Amino acid sequence: MTGAQRKTLQDIADAAGLSKAATSYALRGLRGSEATQTRVRAIADDLGYSADPIARALASGRSGNVAIVGSLRDLWRQGLAVMLSEALRAQELSSIIADVDGSPQREEAVLRSLAAQRVDGVIVLPVDPSASYWAEVPAQTRIVSIGDALTARPESESVLFDNEYGVGTALQHLADLGHRSVGLLAPTLPTTPGRPAEVLAQSLGDSMGVTVTVSSSPSSVHGAALAAAQLLSGAERPTALFCLGDSIAFGAYRAARELGLSVPEDLSILGFDDSELASLVSPELTTFGWDEQAIVDAAVSALTLPEGTGTASGQVMFRPVFIERGSTARQPPPSVPNH
Amino acid sequence: MTGAQRKTLQDIADAAGLSKAATSYALRGLRGSEATQTRVRAIADDLGYSADPIARALASGRSGNVAIVGSLRDLWRQGLAVMLSEALRAQELSSIIADVDGSPQREEAVLRSLAAQRVDGVIVLPVDPSASYWAEVPAQTRIVSIGDALTARPESESVLFDNEYGVGTALQHLADLGHRSVGLLAPTLPTTPGRPAEVLAQSLGDSMGVTVTVSSSPSSVHGAALAAAQLLSGAERPTALFCLGDSIAFGAYRAARELGLSVPEDLSILGFDDSELASLVSPELTTFGWDEQAIVDAAVSALTLPEGTGTASGQVMFRPVFIERGSTARQPPPSVPNH
DNA sequence: CTGCGGGAGTGAACCGGTTCACTCCATCCA
DNA sequence: TGGATGGAGTGAACCGGTTCACTCCCGCAG
Known part of the structure; x- marks a missing residue:
């Protein structure tokens, strides 16, 4: 009909x-x-x-297309991409999702091809925020970047993650439990200018009397298990692992199991991002959660709202919430004082 | 510049x-x-x-927008949606992702709103394939549906899942291991005409001498744990659980743990979809995997290719591959014959 | 030599809105 | 009373392609 x-x-x-x-x-x-x-x-x-949106687009010069560009490998970001697309749809905008798989080359290629597609906005989880190819994006294309303070593009409107708070809270929690040696597993990124979270963690650790050993790890469970095993087999084995991403934490669980370490008695594990499966594993993972919907809404309105309507700086910051479950414990465990 | x-x-x-x-x-x-x-x-x-794609769209009457509509709650479908959007981008098509959350009302609302958006194609994981509102979609809009033979729309080009093969293989595997009573946990869908997989499983089970007890379960880990616990607390406890979705299987793991049943000695668990975490849990989950990329490519080319170019029937079928890991075992276990 | 078929190329209409520059007219104030 | 003011409404250009109907011209058959 x-x-x-x-x-x-x-x-x-x-x-x-x-x-x-x-x-x-x-x-x-x-x-x-x-x-x-x-x-x-x-x-x-x-x-x-x-x-008719098309006729309107032609006449007004706005296409109604928004690109979502970033490293979309892990589940958390995939979910974010879907939520972003949903939120854009509510504004009658359609989306172009491009996974750049952590590669600046692909990021560059995607940004170039986007110019031909006449998108009028880009929501980006930047891979290399300092790269020169950003300048190629037409000036009238709004860019909103999502990420922590150091991987977001300072030039564009930003939705920031308060990693300083997250890392600080995590280390404080571990320090309070008596941990003095903590391993930090951070995702591998091809270009990490200054390795922000890591440097931050080490200086914060210092001020709490905690030694932080940094190691990078792939985001996949398998790769993370390897990286964790290596960290745990070193001379001075850390008593706690802080994993910047739940998938990495899951890998750490596996490494611990393979090494015969029980969690949390022998090893405390802390995750990040509160994936749907954090409460599935045993023991349930202590981690940090985000209000994803709020993040998505902030990104979309930064793109949608007329210039200067938002905050003065064009930046919003979100703070992760600490979710304590069962994967961290006092060190050394009180049950076996000195036997 | x-x-x-x-x-x-x-x-x-x-x-x-x-x-x-x-x-x-x-x-x-x-x-x-x-x-x-x-x-x-x-x-x-x-x-x-x-x-300019917009000018071209206006003149040619094709918008270059494709909608991806379906129940996008679970991780597997979310990943599929992102992959679809990726594949569409390669064809210079942009996407509109709409999660209808298993509700026919939302499915109808989305389809109606799509008419105004002038999409020229819809890829749908249908909620209610027999609903009358499908007739409202303009005739020139191509529809490709993805799903098993009974939830896909027979009228439209389809990418089908060979669930008959999957269910048959699963039951055969369990029967070979000596299981005679199997619980089937299938996701809750508001309208499930004929409850296809369930009916199929029961008749297949009959022919193998296996009793199949069907129970529906939410797709969330929490909900599935509850449903599994209920199934396991019945008078005749099944010795194996076949879960139509890995998330449901994860819930079953938790239920087993809470009931003090060890997997796979006391209870075999079989999943479906091979999520990234299937090999993380302990024991690793035996499940069925898909060639997602092939499914995505088939759906996109069904949409893209000129009419009649594909298979005669306009349908392609994909077969899941059985991935045996460690969550199923012989029943009764050989290690403790009769002690 | 005439007539015809067909490929190459052209001008103009068209898709369906947005926006600019303009007219018209009622109102208000000097 | 006359002129400035400004709100309501209008015609036409415009966005950048696609497509229709047409002309022109060359080659070939009758």
Whole structure:
């Protein structure tokens, strides 16, 4: 039942006894008397009219397409991408999702191809925020970047993660439990200028009397298990592992199992991101969660809202919430003091 | 460096000394001499021209937007949605992702709103394939549905899952291990006409001498744990659980742990979909995997390729591959024969 | 030599909105 | 009373392609 032809602006204009121009203005509330506007809107509703997004795009120069670009390997970011696309749809925007798989080359290629696609916004989880190819993005394309303070692009509107808080809270928690040697497993990124979280963790650790040994790890469970095993087989085995990502933490669980270490008695494990499976593993993973919906909404409105409407700096920061479950414990364990 | 203005077709026409029309035809290889075509293409490449997708959309009536609609709650489908969007991008198509959360009402609402958005294709993981609102989708909109033979829409091009094979293989595997009573945990769907997999499993089980007790379960780990616990607390406890979805299997793991049953000695667990975490849990989950990339490619080409180019029936079927890990065992266990 | 078929190329309409520059007219103030 | 003001509404250009109907011209058959 495709039924009647799609209504055009001209149809509404005819029905209202107005010109196309007046009708267009009235429907968008830009000009014309209050009375006319409501009358025209009523007619449009009546006839089931809605403006053709394509024609509008051509005339107005805005395509209604937004690209979501980033390293979308891990489950958390995949979920974020889907939520972003959902939120964009609510604004009548369609999305182009591009996984750059952590590679600056792919990031560059994607950004270039986007220029041809006439996207009018890019939401990016940047791989190399300092790369020169960002300059190639047309000036009128809004860029919103999502990430921690150091991987987000300082030039663009940003949705930031308060990793300083997260890392500080994590180390404090472990220090309070008596841990003095902590291993930090951070995801491998090809270019990590300054290795922000790691450096931060080490200096924070120092101030708490905790030694932080940093090691990088792939985001996959398998790779993380290897990286964790290596860290745990060193001379001075850390009594706790802080994993920047739940998938890495899951890998650590496996490594611990293979080494015959029980969690949390012999080894405390701390995750990050509170994946759906954090409460599945045994013991349940202590981790940090985010308000993903709020992050998504912030990113979309940064893209959507007229310039300067948001915060002065164009930046919003989100703080992870600590979720204590069962994977961390006092060190040394109180149950076996000195036997 | 936004630099030079974007090139238009007129620029290329001028440079080639041809009319806009001839240039347009030549670039698309539709008319004009071979020599002219290559010459025009060379000029276009030279000037870095690429056609404006919006203008093209307006003129040609195809928007270049494809909607991905379905129940996108679980991780597997989320990953599929991201992969689909990726694959569409490679065809210069943008996507609109809509999660209908298993609700026919939302499915209907989304389909209606899509009409206004002028999508020219829909990839759907249908919730209610028999619903009448499908008729509202404009006839020229291509629909590709992804699902098993009974939840896919018979009217549209389909990418099918060979669940008959999957369920049969699973039951055979369990029967071979000596199991005679199997619990089947299937995801809850609001309208499940005929409850296909369940009915299938019961009749297949009959032919193998296996009793199959069906129970529906939410897709979330928590909900599944509850459903599994209930199934395991019944009078005749099944010795194996076949879970239609890895998340449900993870819930079953937890239920087993809480009931003091060890896997696989006391209880065999079989999953479905081979999520990234199937090999993380302990024991590693025996499950069924898909070639997701092939499924995605099939769906996209069904949408993209001209009508009738694919298989005669417009349907492709994919078969899951059995991945045996450590969560199933012989029943009763051989280690403790009769002690 | 005439007539015809067909490939190459062209001008103009068209897709369906947005926006600019303009006219018209009622109102208000000097 | 006359001129400035400004809100309501209009015609036409415009965005950048696609496609239709047409002309022109060359080659070939009758």
